[in-house]
Amino acid sequence: MAARDTRPFYLNLIKIRLPVPGVVSIMHRISGVLMFAAIPLIIYLFELSLRDEAGFAQASEILSHPLSRLFVLALIWALLHHLFAGIRFLLIDFDIGLDKSQSRITAWTVIVLEVLAMLWVILRICS
Numbered sequence: 001m002a003a004r005d006t007r008p009f010y011l012n013l014i015k016i017r018l019p020v021p022g023v024v025s026i027m028h029r030i031s032g033v034l035m036f037a038a039i040p041l042i043i044y045l046f047e048l049s050l051r052d053e054a055g056f057a058q059a060s061e062i063l064s065h066p067l068s069r070l071f072v073l074a075l076i077w078a079l080l081h082h083l084f085a086g087i088r089f090l091l092i093d094f095d096i097g098l099d100k101s102q103s104r105i106t107a108w109t110v111i112v113l114e115v116l117a118m119l120w121v122i123l124r125i126c127s
Contacts, residue, residue: 021107028085031078038075073122080117084110 018026049059062068088106091097097106 019104019107020111021103024085024088024107024110027081028089031082031085034078035075035082038071073118076121077114077118080114080121081110084113084117 045059045062048055048062050056063072088097088110091106092103097103
């Protein structure tokens, strides 16, 4: 009888090929964490903008910085992805889209919808 191997198993996470529904699920969690982590900053900027005219100007100046704009775009992506993926997961809770092919289609639908919504947001910002 062969001895059982008790060495730890090394998982190379780079080589693992996740299916699209798995990627959507992980991105749903990441978007939720990003939105949750941004709450203190959003509250601070909101409070600063309501303080007085100088505070509003300071908040506007902070938000006009290129890194701030990139962060706001990331938050908008997080909100859109979380919304569309959340609707997908609600449908799954009602036993809609449980088959492998349906799950793949709904996951791709989430990705397409969030890309289209982000393009719309970017076009609205640029115009």
